[in-house]
Amino acid sequence: MKSSTEGLAAKSGLIAGGAASGPEALLDVREIGISFGGLKAVQKFSLRLPRAGLYGLIGPNGAGKTTVFNLLTGVYQPDSGEIQLGSQRLGQGKPHEITAAGIARTFQNIRLFPSLSVLDNVRLAGQLHNRHGLLSTVIRSRGYRREEELLRQRSLELLQIFELQDRADELASNLSYGHQRKLEIIRALATNPKVLLLDEPAAGLNPQEKFALAESIRQIRDRFQVAVLLIEHDMPLVMKICERITVLEYGITISEGTPANVQNDPRVIAAYLGAGLEDA
Amino acid sequence: MMRGTSSVGSDAAAVAKSEAAEVAVKGNGWTGLIPIAIGILIALVLHFSLPAPQRSYNTQILQIIGIVIVLAVSLNIVNGMTGQFSIGHAGFMAVGGYTAASITYYGSMLLWGSTVKHGGFLGSGDWLFLGSCLAGGLVAAIAGYVVGLPSLRLRGDYLAIVTLGFGEIIRVVLQQTGPLIEDIEALQSVGLKQLVPPPLGGSLGFSGIPKYTNLFWVYSILAITLVVAYRLKSSSAGRSMISVREDEIAAQAMGVNIARQKVTAFVVAAFFAGVAGGLFAHSTGTVSPKDAGFQQSFDYVIMTVLGGRGSISGVTLAAVFLTVLPELLRDFEQYRLIVYALLLIIMMLVRPQGLLGIHEVWEMFNRRRRKAETSGSDVSPAEVGS
Ligand SMILES: Nc1ncnc2c1ncn2[C@@H]1O[C@H](COP(=O)(O)OP(=O)(O)OP(=O)(O)O)[C@@H](O)[C@H]1O
Ligand SMILES: [Mg+2]
Numbered sequence: 001m002k003s004s005t006e007g008l009a010a011k012s013g014l015i016a017g018g019a020a021s022g023p024e025a026l027l028d029v030r031e032i033g034i035s036f037g038g039l040k041a042v043q044k045f046s047l048r049l050p051r052a053g054l055y056g057l058i059g060p061n062g063a064g065k066t067t068v069f070n071l072l073t074g075v076y077q078p079d080s081g082e083i084q085l086g087s088q089r090l091g092q093g094k095p096h097e098i099t100a101a102g103i104a105r106t107f108q109n110i111r112l113f114p115s116l117s118v119l120d121n122v123r124l125a126g127q128l129h130n131r132h133g134l135l136s137t138v139i140r141s142r143g144y145r146r147e148e149e150l151l152r153q154r155s156l157e158l159l160q161i162f163e164l165q166d167r168a169d170e171l172a173s174n175l176s177y178g179h180q181r182k183l184e185i186i187r188a189l190a191t192n193p194k195v196l197l198l199d200e201p202a203a204g205l206n207p208q209e210k211f212a213l214a215e216s217i218r219q220i221r222d223r224f225q226v227a228v229l230l231i232e233h234d235m236p237l238v239m240k241i242c243e244r245i246t247v248l249e250y251g252i253t254i255s256e257g258t259p260a261n262v263q264n265d266p267r268v269i270a271a272y273l274g275a276g277l278e279d280a
Numbered sequence: 281m282m283r284g285t286s287s288v289g290s291d292a293a294a295v296a297k298s299e300a301a302e303v304a305v306k307g308n309g310w311t312g313l314i315p316i317a318i319g320i321l322i323a324l325v326l327h328f329s330l331p332a333p334q335r336s337y338n339t340q341i342l343q344i345i346g347i348v349i350v351l352a353v354s355l356n357i358v359n360g361m362t363g364q365f366s367i368g369h370a371g372f373m374a375v376g377g378y379t380a381a382s383i384t385y386y387g388s389m390l391l392w393g394s395t396v397k398h399g400g401f402l403g404s405g406d407w408l409f410l411g412s413c414l415a416g417g418l419v420a421a422i423a424g425y426v427v428g429l430p431s432l433r434l435r436g437d438y439l440a441i442v443t444l445g446f447g448e449i450i451r452v453v454l455q456q457t458g459p460l461i462e463d464i465e466a467l468q469s470v471g472l473k474q475l476v477p478p479p480l481g482g483s484l485g486f487s488g489i490p491k492y493t494n495l496f497w498v499y500s501i502l503a504i505t506l507v508v509a510y511r512l513k514s515s516s517a518g519r520s521m522i523s524v525r526e527d528e529i530a531a532q533a534m535g536v537n538i539a540r541q542k543v544t545a546f547v548v549a550a551f552f553a554g555v556a557g558g559l560f561a562h563s564t565g566t567v568s569p570k571d572a573g574f575q576q577s578f579d580y581v582i583m584t585v586l587g588g589r590g591s592i593s594g595v596t597l598a599a600v601f602l603t604v605l606p607e608l609l610r611d612f613e614q615y616r617l618i619v620y621a622l623l624l625i626i627m628m629l630v631r632p633q634g635l636l637g638i639h640e641v642w643e644m645f646n647r648r649r650r651k652a653e654t655s656g657s658d659v660s661p662a663e664v665g666s
Pocket of ligand 2: 067
């Protein structure tokens with residue numbers, strides 16, 4: 001278990017150092033699929049997400065969007081297909097190994113650690129590349145203390161960027177709904193990902209908040225140079241910020257392309273019964 | 281809220297990408313040992329200022345309290361911090377106790393010809409004893425690893441049943457051991473027949489163990505246990521364990537290897553339980569199969585529940601309380617379990633998170649103060665809408 005984690009981490013280190021960038025996709029998903037019993041939740045899903053790209057994944061309720069995220073992050077193992085991040089195959093990795101390799105996510109239903117403080121939620125995510133083990137922890141070696149202090153400073157800086165530093169010592173469960181959604185994104189960023197998967201980050205926010213969120217997703221992509229894949233039901237938001245969009249219905253990709261193309265695709269319009277797309 | 285969400289400051293890239301330069305930390309490599317040194321100093325003072333346990337009932341109680349705290353605080357690493365439910369902690373204690381007892385008992389015989397206590401304070405006998413306790417801890421830790429493995433697949437009730445089963449298996453196995461070898465002559469002429477099953481006293485228990493345990497050893501080891509538990513809790517390692525308790529799926533998504541965290545919790549907890557078993561065996565001079573049983577384990581579970589899941593100071597207080605209480609109520613021995621059950625029921629109704637919840641005593645005071653200072657300004661107008 002240990003060695004495989006380290007193997008992944010080492011490999012991802014190689015990729016980061018080497019000249020792996022280029023025209024090819026950072027995250028290359030080829031025809032992955034999964035079924036639950038008889039239900040084919042996702043079939044032949046493919047995606048080529050470039051470095052620092054901002055792509056969207058949309059579809060009606062139950063289309064299989066969250067299931068795609070679960071496949072990408074190792075919560076489910078795909079029945080078929082391949083997932084590659086840089087030059088690294090991810091297909092059968094455990095969730096924590098995939099996070100270490102560079103894919104982080106948020107959850108559709110907020111999943112913060114409620115009885116940990118805001119700062120500790122961020123620190124937990126930021127500590128995944130820590131090197132110090134149990135022994136240096138209990139004797140509080142110098143190296144360990146330095147590492148913990150660095151982690152604390154980085155986590156606080158991250159909170160500061162998103163203007164949550166004043167709430168650092170509060171329990172995550174005491175934050176307002178909007179702040180909790182924001183903390184989910186901060187926490188995912190703290191793992192220092194190459195790819196950030198956002199599952200309906202705007203759900204439950206009011207129009208102004210959604211507008212602000214759209215802005216901040218773009219800024220996150222630019223500042224952190226992270227590729228973003230966004231699930232969102234709010235069409236105007238998706239159309240506005242995404243470079244390309246994949247549309248799912250009943251687990252099948254019915255359309256893929258630029259917002260303008262997707263918007264005018266008759267199959268997409270049929271899937272949504274035309275609703276909400278005209279005004280986007 | 282609005283302002284907050286939209287602004288991603290310009291220093292973001294710097295934070296994300298820069299390998300931060302040296303971070304300054306106070307103190308040198310030895311600073312970390314200071315609290316442990318202070319604890320050992322206190323243990324020394326206790327040891328030399330109070331009468332020996334053989335001569336004073338109160339010292340005996342004080343000694344038992346120390347051992348019980350080690351057991352409760354270590355169980356709290358599994359049950360409180362990591363959120364698993366083990367009710368086999370006494371099993372680990374017994375494994376440690378029997379291991380340590382056989383080392384000092386047979387070791388003394390081989391080294392010094394008899395099981396009589398050898399040497400004075402910090403004499404050679406004391407070091408044999410300390411080594412035996414560490415060995416007990418290590419053997420218990422191995423058992424902890426084995427018992428921890430099912431926790432990767434089982435949850436809640438099912439895991440509880442496995443740990444309960446472990447304790448009971450240890451109890452039954454210990455009952456099946458052979459009679460003790462009484463003296464050095466018998467030991468020298470021992471045949472294979474007397475060694476299989478191992479001569480650990482059978483259902484009568486292992487008795488005649490040299491009584492090396494004293495306040496110095498108990499409170500030194502207690503100090504180490506408390507320091508280790510607290511440092512675990514307030515470190516990255518402890519945060520990982522707590523994240524497993526809070527939400528396994530989110531923990532994995534944040535890069536926590538939950539399998540490793542669960543097994544680590546079991547191993548660390550079992551180690552300290554094993555060491556405590558060594559202390560226990562050498563304090564009364566006997567350790568018996570029933571010490572591995574469910575009833576003993578249940579006591580420690582109650583302490584973690586009463587004290588607060590994850591609160592080291594809370595569990596310590598509960599351990600003291602629940603050790604002293606039966607002593608005060610000696611005449612009502614038969615009602616002990618009823619009192620425990622009532623306590624649990626009341627606690628579940630009034631304060632299900634335990635005495636201190638997940639907090640430490642001193643944090644409770646801080647919180648109250650902070651609440652008082654910031655009350656009213658807690659909610660900014662902007663976020664009322666969201
Ligand atoms: N673990 C599972 N076992 C069985 N069925 C599942 C499982 N996970 C998802 N499904 C099914 O797969 C389908 C796709 O679900 P998914 O959650 O991916 O949809 P979604 O596109 O995210 O929908 P929403 O917009 O409502 O979040 C649904 O029919 C769902 O019931
Ligand atoms: Mg979903």
